[in-house]
Amino acid sequence: MEYVDSVDQIDLVIQNAVKVMEDSKMQVFEICEAARRELESLERELERVLAETGTTIETVDRLERDYRLARIRLTEVSRDFLRYSEKDIKSAYETATNLQLDLMVYREKESYLKKRRGELQVRVRNVERSIERAEAIGSQMNVVLDYLSGDLSQVTRILESSKNRQLIGLKIILAQEEERKRIAREIHDGPAQSLANLVLRTEIAERMLGTQELEVVRGELIELKKQIRNDLGEIRKIIFNLRPMALDDLGLVPTLRKFVQDFEERTSIRTKFDVVGKEKRMSSALEAAMFRLVQEAFGNAYKHAEASLVTLEIVFLEEIIRLTIRDNGVGFHVDVTEARARSHSKFGLIGMKERVELLQGKITFASGVGQGTTVIIEVPNQAELRKELGYNGE
Known part of the structure; x- marks a missing residue:
């Protein structure tokens, strides 16, 4: 029958679509795993840079203190030629000069580390967003595969009677709405994934407290608060769209x-x-x-x-x-x-x-x-x- 041939063609199209979706799903999974590995590498490097930045800041503070004292010493020996010899003056001058050079080097290193820290933090946030998008696409593909993998023969047998079309439509919509209610409850009860990156940023802010950069920490906390508000607004919007x-x-x-x-x-x-x-x-x-x-x-x-x-x-x-x-x-x-x-x-x-x-x-x-x-x-x-x-x- 022509009707059966049409059903077979539809079934073949759906099978091909399922294969394409499964291949695409695997590619998305591989992209997501690569992004996770990159995120772990970035987090390790960021942790190392944070520790080195703290140590460098402490060294700069110490060198600034020593250089200030060395300049005071140089002034003293330069004024009193009777009390201090030429050797003492030369020694004080060399000490001040060496400290000044060391201070310049470590200040440059501090500037580089702070810049590198900022770049790593931006890259970490970007990779986290990429992972979230990849996971969302994977979830959507799972939903599509579930629908495409259904029993087509059962659907075609029901469709033979046109008087049941409205009942079929309502049952399909009912099933969709039940699924939306389930997803809405899950998001409402535990939106852990959408807020996961807040944990890392909180840890970074906690580590930065030891570096005495209070303004940077304050800015990070303001951004955290803003992100939490945005996430809560998005969650409420998703819940309403899924099922009022x-x-x-x-x-x-x-x-x-x-x-x-x-x-x-x-x-x-x-x-x-x-x-x-x-x-x-x-x-x-x-x-x-x-x-x-x-x-x-x-x-x-x-x-x-x-x-x-x-x-x-x-x-x-x-x-x-x-x-x-x-x-x-x-x-x-x-x-x-x-x-x-x-x-x-x-x-x-x-x-x-x-x-x-x-x-x-x-x-x-x-x-x-x-x-x-x-x-x-x-x-x-x-x-x-x-x-x-x-x-x-x-």
Whole structure:
């Protein structure tokens, strides 16, 4: 059958994609390991430079003290010719000269070591960031491989019945949201990797306390505090993007209201949110799907529309839920083909269409150059579907 041949072709494509991903994953792993070895080497050298810098600073302090005393001695013997002989004057002069030369050499060494210390600290931070990026890419590849390695025959058997398309879409979204909740809990409970480099920088600051460079230590501590604040902000943002906690606790409308408020604060784009009809709780998967669609539409308005106002209206009807997102931005030609949409950075619209189709809903776009954009999404609200998914709420 032609249907079976298509499935076999899809399976072959997925197998090739899996092989490419596994090879790429191994290359990323090798890059990450090389970076770790480089980091260990840099940390050893930095530790050696820190120790040598401390010793050199102490030597410079001692030489400055000795040279000051030698100059005082030279002044004394030069003034009193009756008390001191020419030999004493010559000895005092040579001592002062030798100390001055030694002091110049060690000051130069101190300057070089401080410069080298700064370069090593920058390289350590850069390598740490490279390792973090490589680990993040490896984790993303693992997620993709898990999806690609699934049982394709099982999926194709389910897809034979078109009446189950919405149920399949919701179950896929439910599985994705469950995974997001798991990742969100892990990040929330122990974000150790994102803060690991703070340990090294704290140790460096601790070692520098013994060098009497309090201003440098103070600057390092200020940077540490700034980085911790940035990391905490990023963690909170990741947790919200993975799974808004309010979606489970309060439902779709309060979560959308909070999202719209945060969007306005973050982007300085004015927003408006209206609710029409009696609010209803839906299945967790359906609420998550609606939230992601709004998130995608607002993201498109922010990235591409150059809008100063974005509005959201949610209408609860007897059998459907309607979302309307409007912006007053630059707009675009709605009748562009899919290929042109991809080339004009409108690929997010294609993803929204596919997601709405999985929900057996419909999505329409109304736009024109200089006329803003309106996105209307209508999704069925079917009680029997909620029951199939195990949702018993009202």
